[in-house]
Amino acid sequence: MPTLHQPTAWDDPATRRAWTQLLICTVLGQLLWPAAWVGLLAWYVIMSTKWTLWLFFVPMAYTFYRTFLQGAYWKGAFRSRRILREYPWQVHETPESGIGNLPGVRNGCAWLRFPHPTEPNQPVTMVMHSHVRAVWWGGRLGKRAKPERRAQVREIWCAGDPRLAAVIAVPGPRHLYVISQRPGYAEATSHDARGAEAQPL
Structure with missing residues (x-):
């Protein structure tokens, strides 16, 4: 079970870049999923006709779910940083x-x-x-x-x-x-x- 050369995983520049990308994805998700949900809701209200309800239900439910899930992404990102700063690869x-x-x-x-x-x-x-x-x-x-x-x-x-x-x-x-x-x-x-x-x- 070989260990990579750095004392901790965080000492590897590639690891820090990978974590930064992870954080950027988390930030974008925090911004885009709620915006998508609000946008779909507004669109549905504007086009309020019964036959269009089924067109909006699935994407609205999914974007709401992803919005609700974003807290776990934040938690995972910062927990991963703590571990990477403590242990080597x-x-x-x-x-x-x-x-x-x-x-x-x-x-x-x-x-x-x-x-x-x-x-x-x-x-x-x-x-x-x-x-x-x-x-x-x-x-x-x-x-x-x-x-x-x-x-x-x-x-x-x-x-x-x-x-x-x-x-x-x-x-x-x-x-x-x-x-x-x-x-x-x-x-x-x-x-x-x-x-x-x-x-x-």
Whole structure:
């Protein structure tokens, strides 16, 4: 499990650029999704005829949902920065992964297994519970994904502690994603889990 050269992932200029792009997308989403919802609502009111309702319902519902979801994007962006400032990138070649088919994992949730920080032979399972920015990953981690898509996640960079939370990315880094641990998925001992909780994330 090689580590990239910088002391922390944040010391890598490419990582800072990737995070800046992540923040820009978050800001644009905060501006554009509410504007799209208000615009569709205004358009519907102006064109207020019953037969047009079905034309507006789906896009209005989706833009409202994305507006409501923006808080999770902000939280994920700044949590990822905290983790990237604390941990270095570690490179994992073809980590075990899949979608569902694990005890306690909902169907449709992608998961990855990383080595335990203190017991490398004992894997720690991390599940993508949040679908925020998970669509790209979910389309490539499943066994049914096309070979060319699976090849895009053959090498995964990970910064963090898999017993708690980590940022994963593909080389570049690109497609930053904060993956958080939940009780029951980490195969860590209670002693190691308590020690991990003391580390800042």
